[in-house]
Amino acid sequence: MDSTLVRNNANQATTGSGARIGSYWLSGRRGRRVREALLAYVFLFPAFLIISIFGLFPLLFAAYESTLRGLNRIVGPYDGLGNYVRAIDNLTYVLAFWVAAACLFLAVRSVMTGSQTAREKGETFWSWSWPGVFIGLGIGVAVAYIFRLLPLMLDIPSQLRGAQNTGVRFRQLMFEAWLDGGVQQAFWGSLVLLVVGIALYLIIERAAGHTHHANYMGPFIAATVLLLVAASLGWLTWTEIQKAYAEALEAGEGLEIWSQIVTISAGFFLLLIAWWLWDGADEQLSDYAMVARLGAAAVLLVGGWVLIGELPRIIAQGDKEWWVGLQATVWYSVGTVPTQLAISLLLAALLFQDLRGKGFFRIVYFIPYVAPFVGTAAIFRILFSNRPNAPINSFIGAFGGSSLQWLNEPTGLFQLLLGNSVTLPTWAAGPSLALVVIMIYGVWTYIGFNTVVFMAGLGSIPRTVYEAAAIDGAGRWAQFRHVTLPLLSPTIYFLTLYSVIGTFKAFNHIFVLRTAAALGSTDTASVVIFQAFKRDTRFGYASALAILLLLIILILTYVNNRIASKRVFYG
Amino acid sequence: MASMTTTPTKPTSFSLSVGRGLAYLVLIVGAVVALTPFLYTVSVSLMNLTEATGGEFLPSTPHWENYARAWNDARFSLFFMNSVKLVIITLVGELAFCILAAYAFARMEFPGKTFLFSLLLATLMLPEAVTWVPNFITVSWLGRISPIPWINNWPALTIPFMAHAFGIFLLRQFFQQIPNELWDSAQIDGAGHLRYLMRIIVPLSKAPIMTLALFGFIGSWNALAWPILVTTTPEWRPISYGLLAFLDESGSQFHLQMAGSVITILPILVVYFFTQRTFLEGIASSGLKG
Numbered sequence: 001m002d003s004t005l006v007r008n009n010a011n012q013a014t015t016g017s018g019a020r021i022g023s024y025w026l027s028g029r030r031g032r033r034v035r036e037a038l039l040a041y042v043f044l045f046p047a048f049l050i051i052s053i054f055g056l057f058p059l060l061f062a063a064y065e066s067t068l069r070g071l072n073r074i075v076g077p078y079d080g081l082g083n084y085v086r087a088i089d090n091l092t093y094v095l096a097f098w099v100a101a102a103c104l105f106l107a108v109r110s111v112m113t114g115s116q117t118a119r120e121k122g123e124t125f126w127s128w129s130w131p132g133v134f135i136g137l138g139i140g141v142a143v144a145y146i147f148r149l150l151p152l153m154l155d156i157p158s159q160l161r162g163a164q165n166t167g168v169r170f171r172q173l174m175f176e177a178w179l180d181g182g183v184q185q186a187f188w189g190s191l192v193l194l195v196v197g198i199a200l201y202l203i204i205e206r207a208a209g210h211t212h213h214a215n216y217m218g219p220f221i222a223a224t225v226l227l228l229v230a231a232s233l234g235w236l237t238w239t240e241i242q243k244a245y246a247e248a249l250e251a252g253e254g255l256e257i258w259s260q261i262v263t264i265s266a267g268f269f270l271l272l273i274a275w276w277l278w279d280g281a282d283e284q285l286s287d288y289a290m291v292a293r294l295g296a297a298a299v300l301l302v303g304g305w306v307l308i309g310e311l312p313r314i315i316a317q318g319d320k321e322w323w324v325g326l327q328a329t330v331w332y333s334v335g336t337v338p339t340q341l342a343i344s345l346l347l348a349a350l351l352f353q354d355l356r357g358k359g360f361f362r363i364v365y366f367i368p369y370v371a372p373f374v375g376t377a378a379i380f381r382i383l384f385s386n387r388p389n390a391p392i393n394s395f396i397g398a399f400g401g402s403s404l405q406w407l408n409e410p411t412g413l414f415q416l417l418l419g420n421s422v423t424l425p426t427w428a429a430g431p432s433l434a435l436v437v438i439m440i441y442g443v444w445t446y447i448g449f450n451t452v453v454f455m456a457g458l459g460s461i462p463r464t465v466y467e468a469a470a471i472d473g474a475g476r477w478a479q480f481r482h483v484t485l486p487l488l489s490p491t492i493y494f495l496t497l498y499s500v501i502g503t504f505k506a507f508n509h510i511f512v513l514r515t516a517a518a519l520g521s522t523d524t525a526s527v528v529i530f531q532a533f534k535r536d537t538r539f540g541y542a543s544a545l546a547i548l549l550l551l552i553i554l555i556l557t558y559v560n561n562r563i564a565s566k567r568v569f570y571g
Numbered sequence: 572m573a574s575m576t577t578t579p580t581k582p583t584s585f586s587l588s589v590g591r592g593l594a595y596l597v598l599i600v601g602a603v604v605a606l607t608p609f610l611y612t613v614s615v616s617l618m619n620l621t622e623a624t625g626g627e628f629l630p631s632t633p634h635w636e637n638y639a640r641a642w643n644d645a646r647f648s649l650f651f652m653n654s655v656k657l658v659i660i661t662l663v664g665e666l667a668f669c670i671l672a673a674y675a676f677a678r679m680e681f682p683g684k685t686f687l688f689s690l691l692l693a694t695l696m697l698p699e700a701v702t703w704v705p706n707f708i709t710v711s712w713l714g715r716i717s718p719i720p721w722i723n724n725w726p727a728l729t730i731p732f733m734a735h736a737f738g739i740f741l742l743r744q745f746f747q748q749i750p751n752e753l754w755d756s757a758q759i760d761g762a763g764h765l766r767y768l769m770r771i772i773v774p775l776s777k778a779p780i781m782t783l784a785l786f787g788f789i790g791s792w793n794a795l796a797w798p799i800l801v802t803t804t805p806e807w808r809p810i811s812y813g814l815l816a817f818l819d820e821s822g823s824q825f826h827l828q829m830a831g832s833v834i835t836i837l838p839i840l841v842v843y844f845f846t847q848r849t850f851l852e853g854i855a856s857s858g859l860k861g
Contacts, residue, residue, distance in 0.1 A: 037681035039764055044687065047672035047734035054706050054731040055694040061705035074708050154708065157715035170716050218686075347601055350594045363847050364602045367609070370843045372793050374811040375832035378818055379608045382615065382825050389626025391611065444604070449854065456855030505698045508795045512815060529700045530796060539704050546701040553698060 059550075064147055066544035072537040075151045081240045083544035089317035090257050094264045096237040099551070103230035107223040114219030125216050127204055132220020134197030138190050139221070140228040145186035152177035263310050270303025279566075322545060324520060325528035326552075331431035332510075332524055333503040335439040336446070341495060344447045348454035349480070362455070366448035377441065377512035381407065384437045408517035409433035432521035438513050442506070450495055457491030458484070489568045497560045504553050525549050609836075616641075616829035623826035634826070641830035644821065649805060650813030651834070657728050657809055658791045664733030665787045666780065672734065673742035674768050678754065691736045699796065706731060707800050727801040728809065732791065738783050741853070745779040746772060782853030785846055792839060810835055 066083050070076025084092040118125035156173045160166055177183065201217060241257050248255040277296035315323050347365065351358045368376060383391050384406040393403035409416070412429025413436055424430075431439070461484065469479050485492075507526040514522045523531070529549065533542035615623050617633040642648065675681070676688055710731070714721030721727040749772060757767045773780070791809075798812045805813070814835050818828055843850065 033680065036679055036764070040675040040679040040681040040684075043671040043675040043679070043764075047668040047739060048687070050668065050730065050734040051691065051694060051736070053709060054702065055697065055735070056690065057709070058702040058705035059697060061708070062701050065704055065708075154712065157712060160715060343601075347598065350598055353591075353594060355591075355594065355598075361598050361602055362851060363844075364605050366847070366851060367840065367843070368605055370789055370839055371609070371836045372789075372811060372839055374793070374795060374814045374818075375612075375835040376608065378814065378828055378832045379612045381818070382829065383608060383611065387624075387626070389624075391626070391628075394626050444608075447601075448605070452851050452855050505700070507699065508793065511795065512818075526698070526700045530703065533704055533707075534800060539708070543701075543704045546698070546704065549698055550696075550701050553696065557696065 060143065060146060061150070062543040062546055064150060065540050066547050068540040070538075070540065072539075074539060075154050076540055079540065080243070081236065083541045084548070085244075086541065087319045087322050087545055087548065089314045090260050091264070091311075091314050091318070093237055093241055093257055094261050095551070096233055096240075097261060098265065100230045100233040100237065103226045103233070107226035107230065110219045110222045110226070114216050118216055123216075127207075128216040129220050131197045131201035131204060132217045133224050134193050134200060135217065136197075136221045136224020136228070138193035138197055139225055141186055141190035141193055145183065145190050148180070148182045148186050149177060152180055152183065260310065260314070263306055264314075267303045267307035267310065270299050270306065274300035274303060321520065321523070321528055321531075322525075325523050325525045327427065328431065328435055328522060329504055329506075329524040329526075331435060332439060332442070332506065333500055335431060335436070336442040336503055337496065337499045339439075340443045340446050340450055340499065341492070343443070344450035345454055345492075347447070347451045348458060349484070351451070351455060352458045362452065365451050368445045369448040373445065373509045374512055376445070377509045380437065380441050380513060384440075404433065405517070407434045407437050407513060407515050407522075410517070410519040410521040412521075432518060434513075434515065434518035435522045438510055438522055441509055441513065442503070445509070446499065446502075450499070453495055454488070454491060457488050461487045486569045493560075493564045493568045497557065497564075500556055500560065501553055504549065504556065525552075612829045612832055612836075615825055616833050618826045620824060620826060623829075624823055637826050637830040638834065641817075641827040642834065644827060645813060645817035645831050646805065647810070647813065647831070647834060650808055650810045653807055653813075654792055654810040657725060657807075658788055660725055660729045661732050661791045662784055662787050664729065665735075665738060666784060668734040669738035669742055669783060670768070670773065670780070672739045673746055674764070674772060676739065677743045677746035678768075678772075679764065691739060694736045703796065703800060706797075710801060722801050723804050724807055728794070728798060728807060729791075731797075732787075732794075738787070741783055742776065742779055745776050749775055778849045779853060781846060781849050785842065785850050785853075788842065789839060792835075 065074075067078060067080060068076040069079035069082055081092050081096065084095075088095070115125050153174070156170065156177065159173055160170060178187075205215075244257060245255055274296045277292050277299065347361075351361055385393070386403070386405045386408045387393065388397065388403040390403075390406075392406065397403060410432045412424065412426075412432055414428065414430035415424050416433060418424065465483055465487065466479055469483050474482065505526060506524060507530065510522060510524055510527055511530065514527065525545070526549070529542050529545045532538050532545060536542075611628070614629055616637055617635065618627060618630040618637075619634055622630055676684065710721045710727045714724070714727070717726075719726065721730075753771055754767060757771055762770065793811055794809060795811045795815065798809050802808045802812065808816075814831050817831050821827055
């Protein structure tokens, strides 16, 4: 960063001025670094203040809120995993158990990879564990401090109501909250741990001398925090299960939480093994691959059978609205993402030719994406209205079809196609026709965005590759299949991930396009969360649902990354 | 990946095995599908009530007065101005804070840089739905303790959106590409970081800053879920919410609803047409690197 000139100046300044501490910190090369760091923190402060309060803190806050019960109450009585149990019944325990296990696994892996890199570079590793563990524990206790202070702080406005001198009273109440025994304990505990950790860090850094050794504190901090999460989640699950059993015993009912945990875990485990076998088969010789594939299929069948036997019973016990919402989300995702990616890849490939007016087309395709969606959704409401003389219905009428209910139709698509002769089970009936209209809207909106990104991806493929392929006699289709697609795979991967996550987050247009007549068949996960919050004012429950949605998105991202690491070609 | 710039390359021999005519056909169908809803909207917005509900495709005589009626019935003079104010407040904060933070990440050295940056990227994963309940509580709490209320007021609608990972990331990518020599010569001329940022970096980064501003404009104009949560009175209600409320109130007065839609859509489209080149390039490059 520094220019050589500056560095020379700095060196001159440091020589002979080590005695006075003030000048040691504020002048010279070191002083320049300190001042730059301080200025950087000043630059970062406003952005990080806002992002911490409204972007990072909400995760902790939602986790906290999701353990509380009550209607229209911010700080309700503690309810453990109760909200989750209401949403997905006993699947909660399975999920909590596996999230804890995953945290444990990630903690171990973080340390293992760290030690491996250190060994390869021949650097010290384990001595970093001291500051790492202390700082990790410090962070954990700091979270406990927040959780203890939070309910007290949230209570202040209600105590302030009607008070005369609010400013003074507020400061007084804040101070009282901060002086609370538990809060103080956690605060000083966390401070001591952090200070000890930083002191150890400085000692080890000094001991390492001026040779630039990498800092391996990160893996240890991450591992400690993950272990703390795993431990508290494991403890929570354990106590909650005990409590559930005790309650069941009192009511004279039998409970099968443990057996359910075992069977469902086994089911998912078998599915994983099947995937692993199938995936490994690619690298094997043909005979073995055949056996591996057959084995995978068998394991898949058994695992699927176990899950099909167990899951619907649990789903029937959970919140029906939430399950319908998840189903709608999955339908929406499956229905829109491949369609919009395929269409926009086609459009981008066509536009990438030397065509007249390609700039014009690009601008036009992008309009639905930038146009405010309440406005465009209002258009779709009228286009797909259920009146017989609405545009789409009269279009169908012109071909002799009968008009449809569109946005007011709660019946599943496949059911509609089959007619009334057969009645499909709800899960097989497909997305409701109303949801299909929303899918059409989604595709219509996002094609432009995908096309623009695809065009940029196509532009980054070097011409020479095509020329080489042409010399080798590759036709245009072969060029597209064997040159364009592999070289475009990073873009395809990025857009897939972005769109899948986007569909799981989708809210706005779905909220505008939902009708009462569709009977909630269009309500995706986000809409269900919104209704639980706004309509039912169940703060804790909405938070629990949101955390579940976040978990789903995290799992999707992870799976996507795993697939991408194998299939994406970063030329 | 680094070479993925968006400079349009001249296609030479490469073209797909589709006839040129067929290609145009597909592209034109695509354009028609993209545009027809808008044209239909404009058409309906000029009809009278019987034509609008009768499924006509073109008005017999254009009823321009629909726009005035929709403007009054939907109280757009309030909501439109609200949105304009909210957009301006959000954009000022967003640009200032994101530029400063992006500069710190791109050009300055400080302890914890990698950690803070990964923390920033982690917020990209968080779905909006997770933030609704906590942020609503935070905002009402802040409103109770601060001199001005936050709920039903501009702070709740703007301050949470004044800094975000996407903006910082977008600008940082661009700031990093600016050659280091400029910083060296600026230092020799005695400029510090702040002056260098304001005099050199910002003027050089008009394109990404404009992209960010447009995204902020669209995001603020489109905001729906959050305004529904934090406004209970129309006083500060933005236009999207205003239009949605109007759609629900006005029954089957499609001509007025469509006039309202056009009024909502038009400002965005005007801004988009004037900035589309920068904007599309910005999306292409940010999208690829995101």
